Amino acid sequence: MNITSKQNIIVTGGAGYIGSHICKALAAENYTPVTLDNLSGGFEKLVKWGPLEVGDINNKIWLTDIFNKYSPLAIIHCAGLISVEESTKKPEIYFRNNFHATEILLDAMRKAGVKHIIYSSTASVYGNVTENVIAEKQITSPQNPYAESKLKAENAIHKQPKEQNDFSAVILRYFNAAGADDKSETGELHNPETHLIPLAIIAALNGTEFTIYGDGSVVRDYVHVSDIANAHLLALKYSISNNGVQTFNIGTGQGFSVIEVVRTIEKLSGKTLNLKFKEPRAGDVPKLVADVTKATELMSYKPQHSSLNNIIKTAIAWHQMDSLTINTTL
Ligand SMILES: NC(=O)c1ccc[n+]([C@@H]2O[C@H](COP(=O)([O-])OP(=O)(O)OC[C@H]3O[C@@H](n4cnc5c(N)ncnc54)[C@H](O)[C@@H]3O)[C@@H](O)[C@H]2O)c1
Secondary structure, X not given: OOOOOOOEEEEEOOOOHHHHHHHHHHHHOOXXXXXXXXXXXXXHHHOOOOOEEEOOOOOHHHHHHHHHHHOOOEEEEOOOOOOHXXXXXXXXXXXXXXXXXXXXXXXXXXXXXOOEEEEEEEHHHHOOOOOOOEOOOOOOOOOOHHHHHHHHHHHHHHOOOOXXXXXXXXXXXXXXXXXXXXXXXXXXXXXXXXXXXXXXXXXXXXXXEEEEEOOOOOEEOEEEHHHHHHHHHHHHHHHHHOOEEEEEEEOOOOOEEHHHHHHHHHHHHOOOOEEEEEOOOOOOOOEEOEOOHHHHHHHOOOOOOOOHHHHHHHHHHHHHHOOOOOOOOO
């Protein structure tokens, strides 16, 4: 039974950073986002735009019940473990939670007749790249268990049985998600936090030391989380009208170095960061910038919120407002 009059979209990991922004974007388009989350890395307080079902996507019986309850039009699959460092210490947990759980989800979808899935993948599947910008046809070469588990999940999606004629999937390889909702209704909240922008902002606001690994020249493509959320609306539209599996990069096509990010945070926060430089981290690729031509041409993807100033401005506003204690020591 469909328990709401609007179309339901299941968002796994909807209590997380990216998933909660996707829920807001779905609600604005009159869908009902139904969050499935075990709250291992997410927060109940970020689920504001639809129901929350607390549970683990490794539980096939629970998934089947949920699919029967909501008759979802599609699944947006963001749930996963996200720490590269942790994945090197506990790889088996990453393969179970990111890869096997995706297989379970696909199986439950097939049995319930749910035909569309949008999958949160990552630019880290490309590994060490020397190209100036990276297109989807680039050979993948994951350098850590996190990236490997995400690529295995992509492959599981590609392997869906051929007899599922009307099955469609869109794999979105995000580059560096950053920024926060422009009304601070949701934002980045990881515990522990490991990402550059929130860590540097928290250090600036608290007046604590901030560590840069290497000389600060590492370049990344920072894409505003609201642009990522909007890319899911486009992907949903695309998957409903096209069968098969497509993969798209979601970035901006422009890269910024760590030093450029840090200087922008100083400029917009009005604080000077107390910088400390340490040895570069093993496996830190010097440059990762997206070629977004495919998403632009096939889905009319066009980032609107991703200027570095807007990313930092919205992130600062979120961190100034948020009262949760965030562990910045890891
Ligand atoms: N943040 C980034 O820059 C980035 C970049 C590329 C890809 N991604 C991908 O995007 C997705 C979301 O990332 P995020 O930054 O929002 O992370 P997040 O930790 O904020 O959100 C992930 C959510 O998944 C939930 N979850 C984890 N395992 C689960 C399980 N077995 N069952 C139910 N819920 C589970 C967590 O509780 C959390 O709410 C992840 O799949 C990640 O790999 C993120």
